[in-house]
Amino acid sequence: MRTLAVLSRKGGTGKTTVALHLAVQAELSGRKTLVADLDPQRSTCEWSRERSRFARTPLVTEAKVGTLFTQRLSSARDGYDLMVIDTRPSTDLECAEAVRWADLCLIVVRPCYFDLKAITRTVELVSNMNKRGMFLINQAPSRRNGEEPRIIADTFEALLDMGLPVAPVGLRYRAAYQNSVREGRVAQELDASSLASLEVRSLWNHVSGAIWPEAVVPAADSSPLALVS
Ligand SMILES: Nc1ncnc2c1ncn2[C@@H]1O[C@H](COP(=O)(O)OP(=O)(O)O)[C@@H](O)[C@H]1O
Ligand SMILES: [Mg+2]
Numbered sequence: 001m002r003t004l005a006v007l008s009r010k011g012g013t014g015k016t017t018v019a020l021h022l023a024v025q026a027e028l029s030g031r032k033t034l035v036a037d038l039d040p041q042r043s044t045c046e047w048s049r050e051r052s053r054f055a056r057t058p059l060v061t062e063a064k065v066g067t068l069f070t071q072r073l074s075s076a077r078d079g080y081d082l083m084v085i086d087t088r089p090s091t092d093l094e095c096a097e098a099v100r101w102a103d104l105c106l107i108v109v110r111p112c113y114f115d116l117k118a119i120t121r122t123v124e125l126v127s128n129m130n131k132r133g134m135f136l137i138n139q140a141p142s143r144r145n146g147e148e149p150r151i152i153a154d155t156f157e158a159l160l161d162m163g164l165p166v167a168p169v170g171l172r173y174r175a176a177y178q179n180s181v182r183e184g185r186v187a188q189e190l191d192a193s194s195l196a197s198l199e200v201r202s203l204w205n206h207v208s209g210a211i212w213p214e215a216v217v218p219a220a221d222s223s224p225l226a227l228v229s
Contacts, residue, residue: 002212003084003085006087009089019085021187032080032082036085053184083101140173
């Protein structure tokens with residue numbers, strides 16, 4: 001079993017949204033997936049309760065720092081392929097525990113100054129623990145008159161300077177991410193041909209390639225958010 005930790009020290013960056021969208025996409029790709037909800041606010045568990053009216057996957061479990069290890073072991077025994085850890089804007093100790101068990105740490109950041117300032121400690125933690133890290137730009141503003149807003153290129157550059165790769169697919173700010181989650185779904189389930197679906201599938205292709213580097217990586221879809229510097 002492999003583990004994906006979704007991190008950032010700030011609230012509201014989109015950790016839960018990203019964790020749920022990727023977890024459902026992992027299931028759709030045939031990976032038996034569970035989400036460990038490390039956030040005492042239990043947003044992920046609430047989403048799962050809403051979802052239980054029409055779907056039973058992915059499994060969502062309440063998790064605590066002290067029980068993560070045993071939970072991981074028992075999930076592996078139960079045949080799970082992937083554990084996604086949804087974290088809270090956490091202290092270093094909690095964050096370190098999620099990082100400890102992760103095969104990949106996805107650091108979610110909005111393209112804004114304060115988010116960039118806040119991630120330095122997370123990057124240090126991931127690097128000091130010799131873990132694989134990757135930035136994800138979330139809630140990116142749309143193109144204006146066909147042009148990518150300047151803040152995207154600036155953010156991309158600032159992130160690369162921090163020494164970790166940036167996912168070449170980011171997620172735009174889209175209502176579908178909010179509306180779907182409210183009813184226990186994800187954007188791909190509202191409209192499989194939407195731009196939100198396309199970007200989540202592209203992101204999953206990239207993330208799963210990093211989690212299972214030994215597997216053949218499928219060709220990337222053309223990205224609706226071109227974040228190439
Ligand atoms: N890509 C996105 N587009 C639009 N809204 C988003 C996006 N990502 C997250 N949100 C919204 O931002 C808010 C915070 O997201 P959430 O996933 O709860 O963040 P966190 O778990 O980091 O605190 C929620 O209202 C969520 O619906
Ligand atoms: Mg959250």
